[in-house]
Amino acid sequence: MIDALLQGLWLVLQWNAFSLMLVGMSLGFVVGLLPGIGGAATLALMLPFVFKMSPVEAFAFLLGMHSVAATTGDITSILFGVPGEALSAATVVDGHPMAKNGEAARALGAALMSSLVGAVIGAAALAVSIPIVRPLVLTFGSPELFMVTMMGIACITSLSGQGTGAQLKGVAMGLLGLLLATIGQERQSGILRFDFGLIYLWEGLDLIPVLVGIFAIPEIIDLAARGTAIAGDAPATKLGAGVWEGIKDTFRHFWLVVRCSAVGVLVGILPGAGGGVAQWMAYAHAVQSAKDPADRERFGKGDVRGVLGPGAANNSKEGGDLIPTIAFGVPGSGAMAILLGAFLIMGLQPGPEMLTKHLAVTYSMVWTLVIANVITVIACLALLPYLALVTRIRGSLIIPFLLLLVFVGSYTANRQLADLLVTLGFGAVGYLMMRFGWPRAPLVLGFVLGKLAETYLFISMARYGYAWLTQPLVLVLMALTVLIIVFPYLQQRRSHAN
């Protein structure tokens, strides 16, 4: 095994593979900054270019690109409040307030370093867990996956803020998100739901326009209303000085980063749970790890832990995602389904052969994840003080460029002009939510999980009737879900008692 591990490293460091990885990383860097074209879409666009490559070169190119996109997606989330990737939306919640407080460099430093730690943990999980993860993947059927989505939905209580009023608004927004996810053709009966006679709505609303509208446009409106730069009147000396502080934050809260990475790996391993879930579960876990309600109050206003959690989970998820893809040919996400195409193009069969005959190729993927992230983080760290200076540019100059980023991004996700109207509509709603104190994160989480929850619930009912409710693993996950819901209240009571 050690021989294969070293051989994998040697293969990645070969000139051809390494240079192709750098090309892929450069593409991934740019793509990560754009909201619409996600890592999965770019993988699809670049797939035709791998025909003449060897397997190691192809995976160095594709995985280098994909893993970097997850890292750089955090940059626009923090600097502008525009999620660079659907997977980096949770970083906006605390990352952008930090930028507004003049701590952009610290937030970026924390996001990048936690991403690196997450990527290494994800890669390590990939390296060691393939032989032992098979029973876990095979145990998870529709009932268990439904309960995983319920666990994600239960995180809404942690994303809603303190007090009964805030919880009420948070749960209501979560329900609205779940309701929005029902728009479009119902998969089992074929009934068109809430389509208003528009063909555009038959497939339901797409995540990117909703996400970008809800998060980015309110921030742009706020920037226009303030009439200042993003960092407002924060002292210029503070901006670039926080990079090392952000890096140190990662190690100050190292166990939180490790735990959130574990969340990312686990969600990544489960086929169908989706990357959008991991970041929010990690964010919710970061909120729950606050010592007391006063400590929790800091989240959403620029707490570095709210950046570390999603940053780590986003990148560790990549390693987790690869485990079922390589070991069983079961892709855990859309991006992995496309990567599976690359396996077939290369003439490789995912499954036992990847753990025996092609073990060095498998380990070359592990090394690609690590090396690509290390290089990206080093390159970004060198650029961070300059990137943070963007938050000093006056609003009137930067707003048209942010609007371009938002609308071009929304359009490129599906090539639908109507997505621009959806973005604007959700932007206006998001602004009103921000103005009247309704949390935006639960709505997005509900929307992400809605379709998954309904599909798994239907399959579970069709296959097992109500008997699925008594399956042992379902009961365990149910108990965990209840624990996630009641934990904030228990914490509050304990704090009052003290």
Next chain:
Amino acid sequence: MRISGAAAFSTGLALVAAYAVLTAARWPPKAALFPLAMGIPLLVLALAQGVMDWLAASPPEEAPQETRAAISILAWMAGFIALVFLVGFPLAVPLFIVGYLLLQGREPWFLSIALALIAWGAFYLLFQKLLHFPFDSGWLTGGGT
């Protein structure tokens, strides 16, 4: 009686939920189950919040200047979308940048044009040369969408 923005928002949310519940109630059980399971509690919560907002003393409203700025930027966004529908992205990008910087940002001519050219250049290189991304033409510039 003056309606607060918060009360109007809660009421709007309750109306959306009521519409969803009434609509879903007419569908077959399989299709209606999930929307009803989400819509009914949403309606109850939105009504509860609405009642609280209506009863609460009106909080100080946002300064008119900030509201004006919000409406203004939303109008610019709507203008950009209209421009995209009319002339397509490749032409709308530089036109919008120049327009916004000159009229809203009150930036000098040379800076506005230079920045618009940079934005257009970056857009062209990335989407058209590198990614070969096909953008729809505008209604005025050929073929519609």
